[in-house]
Amino acid sequence: MSKTSRTSITMPSSAKKGAIVEIRAIAQHDMESGFRYSEAGKPIPREIIRTFTCTYNDVEVFKADFYPGIGANPLIIFTTIATETGTLEFKWVGDDGYEALNQAHITVS
């Protein structure tokens, strides 16, 4: 697994104030559990995404901790309330220095 990978965010670019917006976040990641062995019999070290956070104009609105039981290429679907126009930042942090960042803009009317 490289230090970063493809991630994608799907959410509406505009919403009415107070509306519930659905956000989909997906990351390309092997999520190597650390419980497997290679063909040579050696344990394969754990390499997973550890946390996912979403901030909305620098306020944390959603956070998820990941564990070895979570499958590869994890997908998170969550919601937040459209409060104001601004930027949502998504950050994936994982083992071995893995990091991925996404940004999305939302216009609230």
Place this chain on the structure above:
Amino acid sequence: MTLQVIRLLFCCVFLGVLSAAFGGEVQRLQSSYELMSPENKAMQDDPSLNPAMFWVGDGQMLWNAKSVANQKSCASCHGDAQKSMRGVAAKFPKVIRGQLRTLEGQINQCRAAAQGVPALAYESKDLLALTAYIATQSKGMPIVVRETPQNQTDLLKGREYFYQRMGQLNLSCAQCHEERAGLKLGGSPIPQGHPNAYPIYRLEWQTLGSLQRRLRNCMSGVRAQQFEYGSPEMAQLELFLFWRARGLPLESPGVRP
């Protein structure tokens, strides 16, 4: 009243003749997509949910990546894949200069002949990504593999493999995927076994995989000696499967449980 009965009879006879004309294949072609849960269907249909889209993105990057040997990329010869590769995957496997080639085989052939770089290993991320990128350009187009004088012998071989019992369980492909398609095996529906969604993101694999990986899966399932990746036997079996599924629209990249 009698007229209606006669009309009905005529209809039955006509349908019977029609099905006979299609070589006795009365069974409607069914993609295993139709056997999936609504959640899995949504996962395949929605690019924001389909994990295979990551490989498609990687494939697009590789399509434009210049070879280290001669600075040529796939795009140098083929241009925009969205135009040049449209419908291509629906025609493979194909006999080119006397040799049967699968889509993967053709990608590797191009790499060796035009780009001067070694072939990509089967099931490597790069080969899967390129295959997925090329195959997805034909999404929704029907498979058009036909019997031709060139592919006749290979097709016959492929058919032989499909109907041949193999392995310790002594089962042929046909016994499950033709005779028992639609029934259940260990709680899971048995599909007709069409190759129209490959490469697939299989949830069980947690990754993208080729048709050959899936075929090897079944072969190990019946405790048979698996055909090698990229072998002529694999290509012949693939050819027969595509010919058998002719007319079915491609779904690549598919999602399967």
